[in-house]
Amino acid sequence: MCRWPQFEVAGLPLTARVLNLVHERGRVARAEVTSTLGAARGATGDAIAELVGLGLVRVCEPVRAGTRGRPSPTLAAEPGGPVAIAAQVTPIGLDLAVVGLHAEIVARHRLALPDHIDDPARVIGALARAVTRLAEESGRACVGVGVGVAGMVRDEDGLVRSAIHLGWRDVPAGDLLAAAVPAGLPVVVRRDAALVAMAEHRHGAGRDAGTLLVVTGHHWGVGGALLGGGVSPHGTHLEVGHLVLDPRGRRCACGQRGCLETYTDGNALLRAAGLPESADSAASERLLDSARAGEPAALAAAEEVARRLGIGLTSLVNIINPDRVVCTGTFAALLALARDDVLHPSRRSVVATLDNPHTTPGAVEDPVLVGAAESVFLPLLRDPRTPLFRTDRPGGGVPAP
Ligand SMILES: [Zn+2]
Structure with missing residues (x-):
């Protein structure tokens, strides 16, 4: 933890x-x-x-x-003020953004690497080149590079201890990236779920929450994090995806059986609709679009997965006792499509019924990228005199005047 x-x-x-x-x-x-x-x-x-x-x-x-x-x-x-370069490493490639203050997305860039994602050196090399180019093209001072990875990441130095959906184990991603971007440009690598929680807490549906539980559904896996004073003054990452719902259930990539993510991620949605699994997140997005359009099989699949999510959420709420639950990613879509199915299991629980946290969809459009930017804006937000770096000048990063 x-x-x-x-x-x-x-x-x-x-x-x-x-x-x-x-x-x-x-x-x-x-x-x-x-x-x-x-x-x-x-x-x-x-x-x-x-x-x-x-x-x-x-x-x-x-x-x-x-x-x-x-x-x-x-x-x-200030419209020409400093930016962060934010990135998310997903099983199909890199998603990047140039982000200003107030979580303003200034530019977006996607890089598909579907055949090379299990080669960390290659991915981090491509990431460093994309980051450097985006920082230069922005023409603005840069607070640093924030990167979200779906996996277990050591906060101190961005060591990716395990990212099962990328096939990474003990990858010093923070050190490798810092060595490959212009000298002096700060680099932060964090678990994506933690970044989502930061983004929602600061800019979205988690604002002013006492104890905030954020759960995120991805096409590939499930994440979670806890923020707030009710438990500790620190945020805590939660392996919510590997909460076991059925020990005799489907085998999970983590080694257990019947984990929450095997029942609720994007591929679980596809299976519930009788469709083949896909490596492409667009497949589960299309299914959710069909459910929104009222297509019966897609809607039934969404409702089934929503009920399973509700079972997992009820256990989490009983244990953690948050005062707000924010559902993001595919879970936000499930909450919008089948709110009663998500909340129904908790109504059978005396504990969850009495405490009854407010459950709401996330409000930040790109929460991993916004949270990644937030993670490198923090020093400036603590001390506005923090020296910034410009990468739009020949010779790489030099302190801004
Ligand atoms: Zn698992």
């Missing part, structure tokens, strides 16, 4: 708290900054001026007219 520090805004310098407010809300009235942070107007003005000088925040003049009193200017992230 790994842990990563939860981000605490309270106690940070005023410049950082203002930047975090803009990062979370996108646009925020200057008067609201003062009232939300409880700071003096003069001190807030100094903090805003410093953030403008650092190229992080822009002050937009008010556009409202005819209102009583003086309308307040609005703060927003």
Whole structure:
């Protein structure tokens, strides 16, 4: 079980708290900054001026007219401000994005590597080239490279201890990538489920939750993470995909039988519909589209998988007692299509019924990429004076002025 520090805004310098407010809300009235942070107007003005000088925040003049009193200017992230390069390694390739403050996706890039994904050196080489090109093309200062991997990842150095869907074992992905990108560009490699939880907690359906359980359905496998003060001040990764529902069930890639993910991931959806398994996530997306369109066999498959998800969720809720459950990926689709089927098993449980957490779909469109970006924005969000790197200059990364 790994842990990563939860981000605490309270106690940070005023410049950082203002930047975090803009990062979370996108646009925020200057008067609201003062009232939300409880700071003096003069001190807030100094903090805003410093953030403008650092190229992080822009002050937009008010556009409202005819209102009583003086309308307040609005703060927003500087459009040419720093970006993160975010990446997700999936069994079929690399999904990348250039992400600005307020989780703004500036550019996307996909790289198919279906025949080479089990060759970590080749994948990380391709990743480093794509990251370097995207950072250069952005023309903006870069806070670093955040990478999500579906598997067991050591937070300290990004060692991928095991990623069964990639065929990786003990791959020093963080070190290999750091050596292959421009010198000095920060690199963070994390488990994808942890990044999803960070993204939903900061920008999505997990905002302000006390104890937040995030469960993610992928085409290939299932992930989960726990964030919040109810359990510990740290986030905790959960191997929810390998919660055993039936010890005599289908064999799982982890070595057990009858794991939750063998009943609920995208390939389980295909099997429930009587379709062959597929290496391509588009197959389960098409099935979910058919279910949304009301196609009876697809809808029946979604409902069956939703009931199995509900059985797993009930056990998780009974053990963890979260006050909010956020379902992302294919699980968000199942919740939208068959909410009663997902929630029905918990209604038979006295414990789950009494505590009754709010169960909701995720609200971040690309949560792994947004969380990956978040993981490398953290130093800047803690200290807006953190030196940034520019990779759009000859000679590689040099500190930005
Ligand atoms: Zn398993």
